Amino acid sequence: xxxxxxxxxxxxxxxxxxxxxxxxxxxxxxxxxxxxxxxxxxxxxxxxxxxxxxxxxxxxxxxxxxxxxxxxxxxxxxxxxxxxxxxxxxxxxxxxxxxxxxxxxxxxxxxxxxxxxxxxxxxxxxxxxxxxxxxxxxxxxxxxxxxxxx
Numbered sequence: 625x626x627x628x629x630x631x632x633x634x635x636x637x638x639x640x641x642x643x644x645x646x647x648x649x650x651x652x653x654x655x656x657x658x659x660x661x662x663x664x665x666x667x668x669x670x671x672x673x674x675x676x677x678x679x680x681x682x683x684x685x686x687x688x689x690x691x692x693x694x695x696x697x698x699x700x701x702x703x704x705x706x707x708x709x710x711x712x713x714x715x716x717x718x719x720x721x722x723x724x725x726x727x728x729x730x731x732x733x734x735x736x737x738x739x740x741x742x743x744x745x746x747x748x749x750x751x752x753x754x755x756x757x758x759x760x761x762x763x764x765x766x767x768x769x770x771x772x773x774x
Contacts, residue, residue, distance in 0.1 A: 675729030675738065680705040682728060685737040685752050689760065693768040701762075701770065708741045708750070719743045736763075 680686075681703050689701040700711035710719040721743030728737050734753040741748055751763035758772040 675727040675736070678726040678728060680723065681726050681737060681739060684735075684754055685760075687772040689770040690773055691768045691770045696768055703739070703752075708739060708743075710743075721748065
């Protein structure tokens with residue numbers, strides 16, 4: 625009796641199956657999302673870790689600040705050791721915020737004083753960019769110059 629050379633091979637029925645790629649896009653999407661979240665976390669921590677932490681604002685930032693800019697002529701900013709007071713003009717009561725954190729760093733040619741405070745509406749911050757003796761700009765809006773008054 626003659627042996628059939630292919631009798632041990634399974635019978636083929638159609639083309640070879642293609643490996644499934646259904647999970648590949650999910651893995652790629654999950655990996656991309658994890659990478660984005662890691663970047664956001666690092667940037668957030670980097671922003672919080674920037675500069676030198678201080679117990680209270682430095683002496684060159686403390687005081688009563690006013691501006692000749694027409695938008696802010698009736699307004700002012702007071703920086704004290706433990707509080708920030710935003711003078712909102714004749715129609716608004718001053719907003720007093722308790723200072724939570726202070727950081728300072730160099731951002732050539734400025735020294736930046738970052739103050740985080742809470743005035744009852746959640747954590748808020750302001751960046752004072754010191755321009756020398758008794759002058760500064762706020763990061764927002766950056767075009768108004770503020771002068772410390774006695």
